[in-house]
Amino acid sequence: MSETLLAPAPVLTKPPPPRDGAFTMQDFKSDIKPIWCPGCGDYSVLTALAKALAELGRPREQVALISGIGCSSRLPAYTSVYGFHGVHGRALALATGVKLARPDLTVIAAGGDGDGLSIGGNHFLHACRRNVDMTYILMDNQVYGMTKGQASPTTAPDWCEGKLTPEGPGIAPVAPLRLALAAGVSFFARGFAGNPNELARLIVAGITHPGFAVIHVLSPCVTFRPEQRAWKQAVHPLEGAPATDLATAMARFAADDGFTTGIFYACAAPPFMPERKRTKQASDFAKRFLVEI
Ligand SMILES: Cc1ncc(C[n+]2csc(CCOP(=O)(O)OP(=O)(O)O)c2C)c(N)n1
Ligand code: SF4
Numbered sequence: 180m181s182e183t184l185l186a187p188a189p190v191l192t193k194p195p196p197p198r199d200g201a202f203t204m205q206d207f208k209s210d211i212k213p214i215w216c217p218g219c220g221d222y223s224v225l226t227a228l229a230k231a232l233a234e235l236g237r238p239r240e241q242v243a244l245i246s247g248i249g250c251s252s253r254l255p256a257y258t259s260v261y262g263f264h265g266v267h268g269r270a271l272a273l274a275t276g277v278k279l280a281r282p283d284l285t286v287i288a289a290g291g292d293g294d295g296l297s298i299g300g301n302h303f304l305h306a307c308r309r310n311v312d313m314t315y316i317l318m319d320n321q322v323y324g325m326t327k328g329q330a331s332p333t334t335a336p337d338w339c340e341g342k343l344t345p346e347g348p349g350i351a352p353v354a355p356l357r358l359a360l361a362a363g364v365s366f367f368a369r370g371f372a373g374n375p376n377e378l379a380r381l382i383v384a385g386i387t388h389p390g391f392a393v394i395h396v397l398s399p400c401v402t403f404r405p406e407q408r409a410w411k412q413a414v415h416p417l418e419g420a421p422a423t424d425l426a427t428a429m430a431r432f433a434a435d436d437g438f439t440t441g442i443f444y445a446c447a448a449p450p451f452m453p454e455r456k457r458t459k460q461a462s463d464f465a466k467r468f469l470v471e472i
């Protein structure tokens with residue numbers, strides 16, 4: 180990885196897609212070759228996202244993809260939409276700012292379980308209750324992949340392979356669904372990287388939902404959690420239409436084994452979008468940072 184980091188920035192040569200409204204998945208992928216480990220679930224998340232964007236048919240300059248830090252947070256570099264590879268745990272804070280400043284954009288945040296539920300857990304709670312109209316792709320591999328395999332908030336208490344927790348973390352994992360429902364989320368779906376077509380459908384549903392939509396993706400880390408290859412056999416579809424009331428959604432959580440995929444909850448709640456009067460220009464703000472010498 181270090182060699183790649185030291186390499187000169189690649190020149191983006193990809194021509195813009197035709198403007199006739201017909202996009203393909205390839206139009207939303209960049210020319211940069213992902214450096215994820217072979218077999219990493221994140222490849223399929225990229226494919227599902229590109230497929231979803233092609234289906235939605237929004238020109239790539241009208242979409243912003245914001246991430247934090249982690250293997251999963253490399254996602255923006257591999258797409259052709261506007262991207263911001265931000266600071267660890269701050270994807271949602273950054274995405275909120277982008278959406279409030281540019282409500283015309285389709286704003287998507289993406290990142291890992293460590294990024295979104297550990298250092299960024301506070302932002303996750305407040306994004307759920309604030310209900311800004313954006314979509315969060317939470318790529319969960321139950322480990323800190325990028326920093327070589329430490330336990331994350333979603334790691335099972337008895338996982339003993341992490342060097343920092345040789346006897347296992349020993350505490351109950353965070354359940355993103357329960358956390359999101361308790362914090363007031365208005366849309367929650369779970370997908371599996373190994374089912375990119377279903378995942379693309381869930382991402383489209385999340386983007387078209389008016390409000391904050393969480394797409395919780397089971398995305399295996401084949402390097403530090405090779406046993407997650409068995410997730411393919413464990414996932415199963417949710418039965419029934421999305422719950423529209425909290426009690427039904429909570430009951431679904433109670434019956435959930437963590438491998439159910441589909442839309443758990445979608446309720447109508449007004450998205451947060453303060454009325455803004457643009458009395459100041461960007462240049463007025465820039466003047467405040469001028470240093471006279
Ligand atoms: C402020 C700060 N603290 C810690 C780190 C080190 N760090 C980088 S990525 C990461 C965790 C990544 O885990 P996750 O978000 O689950 O992403 P994954 O690599 O598993 O996709 C950590 C702790 C950092 N970059 N910045
Ligand atoms: S370390 Fe894990 S999460 Fe990171 S690229 Fe490799 S397989 Fe994917």
Ligand SMILES: [Mg+2]
Pocket residue numbers: 249291292293318319320321322323324331
């Ligand atoms: Mg992770």
